[in-house]
Amino acid sequence: MALIDIEPHEIRQRMINDLQRALKKPVYKRHWAMVIDQAKCVGCTACTTACVAENHLPPGVVYRPVVETEHGTYPNVHKTFLPRPCMQCDDPPCVKVCPAHATWKRTDGIVEIDYNRCIGCRYCISACPYSARTFDKGYFYTDGTPEIMPYEKEPNFEYGKEWPRTDRESSPIGNTRKCTYCIHKVEKGMLPACVTTCIGDATYFGDANDPKSLVAELLSSPRARKLREEEGTKPTTTYLV
Amino acid sequence: MKKFIKVIVWLIAVIGFGVGLYGLYLRFTTGHRMTDYGSYIPWGLWVVFYIYFIGLSAGSFLLSTLVYVGKIERLEKIGKLALFTAFGCLVAALFSIWLDLGHMARVGNVLFHMNLNSMMSWMGILYSAYFAIILIELWFALRIDLIETANTGRGGSAGFAKFLTFGSTDTSAESKSRDHAKLKVLGIIGIPLAIAFHGGVGSLFGVIQARPHWNSGLTPIAFLIGALASGGALLTAVVYIWGPDKNKQKLNEMMKFLGRIVLALVLFDFLLEIAEFLVGLYSVAPAERLPLEAILNGPYWYVFWIIHFALGVVLPAVILFSTAVPKGRPDKNVGGAIAFACLLVAVTFIAVRFNIVIPAQINPEIPGLEYAFSGPGLKFTYLPTTMEWLVSLCITSFGILIFLIGEKLLPIVKNDNREVA
Ligand code: SF4
Numbered sequence: 001m002a003l004i005d006i007e008p009h010e011i012r013q014r015m016i017n018d019l020q021r022a023l024k025k026p027v028y029k030r031h032w033a034m035v036i037d038q039a040k041c042v043g044c045t046a047c048t049t050a051c052v053a054e055n056h057l058p059p060g061v062v063y064r065p066v067v068e069t070e071h072g073t074y075p076n077v078h079k080t081f082l083p084r085p086c087m088q089c090d091d092p093p094c095v096k097v098c099p100a101h102a103t104w105k106r107t108d109g110i111v112e113i114d115y116n117r118c119i120g121c122r123y124c125i126s127a128c129p130y131s132a133r134t135f136d137k138g139y140f141y142t143d144g145t146p147e148i149m150p151y152e153k154e155p156n157f158e159y160g161k162e163w164p165r166t167d168r169e170s171s172p173i174g175n176t177r178k179c180t181y182c183i184h185k186v187e188k189g190m191l192p193a194c195v196t197t198c199i200g201d202a203t204y205f206g207d208a209n210d211p212k213s214l215v216a217e218l219l220s221s222p223r224a225r226k227l228r229e230e231e232g233t234k235p236t237t238t239y240l241v
Numbered sequence: 242m243k244k245f246i247k248v249i250v251w252l253i254a255v256i257g258f259g260v261g262l263y264g265l266y267l268r269f270t271t272g273h274r275m276t277d278y279g280s281y282i283p284w285g286l287w288v289v290f291y292i293y294f295i296g297l298s299a300g301s302f303l304l305s306t307l308v309y310v311g312k313i314e315r316l317e318k319i320g321k322l323a324l325f326t327a328f329g330c331l332v333a334a335l336f337s338i339w340l341d342l343g344h345m346a347r348v349g350n351v352l353f354h355m356n357l358n359s360m361m362s363w364m365g366i367l368y369s370a371y372f373a374i375i376l377i378e379l380w381f382a383l384r385i386d387l388i389e390t391a392n393t394g395r396g397g398s399a400g401f402a403k404f405l406t407f408g409s410t411d412t413s414a415e416s417k418s419r420d421h422a423k424l425k426v427l428g429i430i431g432i433p434l435a436i437a438f439h440g441g442v443g444s445l446f447g448v449i450q451a452r453p454h455w456n457s458g459l460t461p462i463a464f465l466i467g468a469l470a471s472g473g474a475l476l477t478a479v480v481y482i483w484g485p486d487k488n489k490q491k492l493n494e495m496m497k498f499l500g501r502i503v504l505a506l507v508l509f510d511f512l513l514e515i516a517e518f519l520v521g522l523y524s525v526a527p528a529e530r531l532p533l534e535a536i537l538n539g540p541y542w543y544v545f546w547i548i549h550f551a552l553g554v555v556l557p558a559v560i561l562f563s564t565a566v567p568k569g570r571p572d573k574n575v576g577g578a579i580a581f582a583c584l585l586v587a588v589t590f591i592a593v594r595f596n597i598v599i600p601a602q603i604n605p606e607i608p609g610l611e612y613a614f615s616g617p618g619l620k621f622t623y624l625p626t627t628m629e630w631l632v633s634l635c636i637t638s639f640g641i642l643i644f645l646i647g648e649k650l651l652p653i654v655k656n657d658n659r660e661v662a
C-alpha cells in the first residue's frame with residue numbers, strides 16, 4: 001500500500017484538483033507524471049482498452065499493454081501485472097535518434113511526436129528500451145469486411161489536433177505512435193483515459209513539480225521504482241512495487 | 242563463355258525487374274500492410290538490402306581509390322569499373338531504404354530538419370556528399386573517353402557520350418594529367434568519406450543502447466571490413482566479366498591480386514565474427530545471448546551455417562587459397578575460378594547483413610510483452626513476405642540494370658582493352 005492516508009473515493013477528486021492547480025501554472029512549470037501501483041493492479045486491461053478507444057488505435061498499435069508475469073511453480077504461483085505506457089523519459093533515447101527532429105521532449109515532460117514531420121523511419125522504435133513505440137501500418141479492424149466502418153475513420157485528438165483516418169496514407173498512418181499521457185484531455189482538465197478507467201485505482205496522474213499533489217507524494221514512497229533504470233533514460237512513469 | 246554469362250545476367254536483371262515491378266506496385270498501393278515487420282521488430286528485409294548494397298558500394302569505392310590515390314599500376318584499368326559498380330550499388334541502397342520509409346515524400350526532412358545527434362541525419366549528409374563525389378569522379382575519369390567516343394563512335398552511344406561531355410573537348414595530355422590530379426584529390430576526399438559513411442551506417446546500429454547485439458564499438462568496424470570484403474569480392478567478379486581482358490596474362494594476374502585481397506578480408510571479417518560470437522555467448526543476459534542463439538541454432542540456422550559459413554566463407558576460401566595464393570604464372574582458368582569464389586562471397590553476404598539486422602530485434606525488451614496484446618506486427622518473430630522479397634528483387638535488378646546499361650552506353654572499359662570489342 002502506498003504510504004498515504006487517503007480514502008479510495010477521494011483519490012480521483014484529489015487528482016482532478018491537482019490537475020486544475022497545475023493548469024493554472026505556465027506550461028514549463030508543470031511536469032506531468034504517472035504512478036502505477038502494481039500492488040493494486042489486477043490485470044484487467046481496462047486501461048489498455050480505454051486507451052485504444054480514446055486514441056482510436058488501429059490494429060498493431062498499442063500504447064499501454066499490461067504485461068503479466070507468473071512467479072513460482074504450480075500450485076504455488078502468483079501473478080504480477082505491469083501496465084506499460086510510455087515512460088516519458090527525461091533523457092529519451094528515442095528523441096536523440098530521430099533524424100527529422102520529429103519527436104522531442106516538451107517542457108511539461110511529455111515526449112511528443114509531430115506526425116506531420118515524422119518520416120516513418122522507425123529508428124525511434126529501435127531505440128526505445130521499453131518497446132513503447134509502435135508503427136501504424138494503416139490497418140483497420142474492419143479490413144476484409146465489405147465496408148470499413150465509419151467509426152474507424154473518426155479522428156483522434158492526440159496532441160490537441162485532429163487526426164482523421166479517412167485514407168490509408170495520411171498521418172498518423174505511416175508514423176510511429178506512442179502514449180501521450182492523453183495530453184489532449186489533460187490540457188482540457190481531464191485525467192488520462194487509463195486513469196479514469198482503472199478499476200483498481202492503480203494508476204495515478206498529476207504534476208510532479210507540485211509538492212502538494214498526490215503523485216508527488218507517491219513519488220517519494222519507498223516503494224517507488226522506475227523500469228529499467230540502468231538504461232539511464234530517467235523515466236517519468238514510476239511504479240510502486 | 243563470358244558472352245553467355247553476360248546474357249544470363251541481362252536475362253536475370255530484366256526478368257527480375259519485370260517480376261519485381263509487381264512488388265513495387267504492391268508497395269505503392271498497399272503501403273506497408275503486406276509486410277511482416279511492425280511495431281516490435283520495426284526493421285525488416287529492406288533495411289537488410291540497404292546495408293548490403295551500401296556495403297558493396299563503399300567496398301568497391303574504397304578499392305577504386307587504390308587506383309586514383311594509391312596509383313596501384315596493376316589496377317589502373319579498373320578504376321572506372323569500380324566507381325561505376327559503386328554507383329549502381331549506391332542507387333540500389335538508397336532506393337531500398339527510401340521504400341522502407343513510412344512517408345517516402347518526406348525523405349527531405351532528414352536534411353531540412355537535420356538532427357546532428359542522429360546518425361541517420363549524418364547518413365543523409367554523407368550520402369549526399371558521397372553521391373556527388375562519385376558522379377564528379379566518374380565524370381573526370383570518363384571525360385577523355387567520352388570525348389573520344391563522341392568523336393569516333395556510332396549511333397546512340399556516341400550521342401549520349403557527346404551529351405555527357407557537357408561541351409568539353411580538350412583531350413590534350415595536359416588536360417589528361419589535370420584530370421588525374423583532380424581524381425587524386427577527389428579520391429583523397431573520398432577515402433575518409435567512404436569510411437565515415439559506412440562506419441556511420443555501423444554506428445547507426447552501434448549506438449542503439451536498447452539492442453545489446455548492435456550496441457558495440459566493434460559494430461562500425463565490422464561494417465567496414467564487411468563492406469571491403471563484399472564490395473571487393475563483387476568488384477573482382479565484375480572485373481572478370483566486364484573488365485579489360487585483351488591481355489589474358491595481365492587479367493589473370495590482376496585477378497590473383499584481387500583474389501588475395503578478398504581472401505584476406507573475408508578471413509579478417511570472419512575473425513571479427515568469431516570474436517563477437519564468443520564474447521556474446523559467454524553472457525547470460527538474454528539480450529546478448531538470444532540473438533546469437535537464434536543465428537546459430539534458431540529456425541533459420543541455415544542462413545548462417547549454409548549460406549554464410551559454407552558458401553560464403555569456407556568454399557570461397559578454399560578456392561581462393563588454391564588459385565589466388567600460389568606463386569608463379571597463373572594458368573588460364575585461374576581468373577574464372579577466382580571470379581566464381583568472389584561472386585559467392587558477394588552474393589552470400591546478404592546472409593551476414595540479414596543476421597545483423599533481424600536477430601538483434603527478436604528479444605522482447607520487456608519479458609512477456611509479446612503476450613500482452615495482440616495484433617499485426619506485435620510480435621518478436623519475423624519472416625519476410627513474398628511482397629517484401631519481390632520489392633527487394635526489383636531493387637536488386639534495378640541496380641544491376643543501371644550497371645549493365647551504363648556499361649553498354651559509357652566507355653567504362655575502353656573497347657581496345659576488350660577481347661570481344
Ligand atoms: S519510453 Fe520509449 S518512447 Fe517513451 S520517452 Fe522513453 S524512450 Fe521514448
Ligand code: SF4
Pocket residue numbers: 097098099100101102103113117118119120121122123124125175176
Ligand atoms: S519514425 Fe518518425 S519520430 Fe521516429 S525517428 Fe523516424 S522520423 Fe523520428
